[in-house]
Amino acid sequence: MTIEIIPVQIDKDIQEHDDIVDLILSAHSKPEIQDGDILIITQKIISKQEGSIVNLSHITPSILAAGIASEYKKDPRIVQLILDQSKRIIRMNDGIIIVETPQGLVCANAGIDESNVKDGHVTILPKNADESAKKLHQEIQKKTGKNIAVVISDTFGRPFREGQTNCAIGISGISSITDYVGTKDTFGKILHVTAIAIADEICSAAELVMGKSLQTPIAIVRNYKIFNSKGSVNDLIRKRSNDLFR
Numbered sequence: 001m002t003i004e005i006i007p008v009q010i011d012k013d014i015q016e017h018d019d020i021v022d023l024i025l026s027a028h029s030k031p032e033i034q035d036g037d038i039l040i041i042t043q044k045i046i047s048k049q050e051g052s053i054v055n056l057s058h059i060t061p062s063i064l065a066a067g068i069a070s071e072y073k074k075d076p077r078i079v080q081l082i083l084d085q086s087k088r089i090i091r092m093n094d095g096i097i098i099v100e101t102p103q104g105l106v107c108a109n110a111g112i113d114e115s116n117v118k119d120g121h122v123t124i125l126p127k128n129a130d131e132s133a134k135k136l137h138q139e140i141q142k143k144t145g146k147n148i149a150v151v152i153s154d155t156f157g158r159p160f161r162e163g164q165t166n167c168a169i170g171i172s173g174i175s176s177i178t179d180y181v182g183t184k185d186t187f188g189k190i191l192h193v194t195a196i197a198i199a200d201e202i203c204s205a206a207e208l209v210m211g212k213s214l215q216t217p218i219a220i221v222r223n224y225k226i227f228n229s230k231g232s233v234n235d236l237i238r239k240r241s242n243d244l245f246r
Helices: 020-026 043-049 063-072 076-084 129-144 198-210
Strands: 004-008 038-042 053-055 088-093 096-100 106-108 121-123 149-158 161-172 218-222
Touching: 004 198, 020 043, 020 129, 038 043, 038 129, 038 198, 043 121, 043 129, 043 149, 043 161, 063 076, 076 096, 106 149, 129 149, 129 161, 149 198, 161 198, 198 218
Parallel strands: 038 149
Antiparallel strands: 004 218, 038 218, 053 121, 088 096, 096 106, 149 161
């Protein structure tokens, strides 16, 4: 199998209610959409398009937020927003705040991001990235007639590993996981635990052509065989009862 990853440049700063599908289909930097294409779209432009942008001047920090901000040398308004966007705090240490979001994602700062947005503003995660992916999936299929998949990605850190990688936070039209349990390896042994997080791996591969400052918030992954599926990001979130680290 040879997989192709095609960067798609968007030359404008996405605004609320912009038509992302039309911007994708009219982009000069991409070939025509084909059957089987997987579109990886960054969380940032989804949040912008859906209006998930917060003006920090509208945030009033609580006493708790001010105390945490003072200890960790953070903007108290951002700390308050982290608290507002969190279901619970997992860890706080050395200026890093790891939380679980209402969507079930475990990440730094509740996914709040100051990059690629005007000063004094931040983006927050989409309320339901699976639903966002589904809407884009359906609209692209309607306008192109092609059988495609859509994955919304964001950059997360990882326990025990330095650096960040792209991960899936919203999925439509592709399985989240390829489960090999019950199949045989090359020696005929039955596999009992192997399940590959395909959606995350595809997002990480796409990041190689997307970057953070290349105006490339979208990539097309081509020639990876997809199947009609109701994959969800929830399939990738380990249940707390099975998590040895929480």
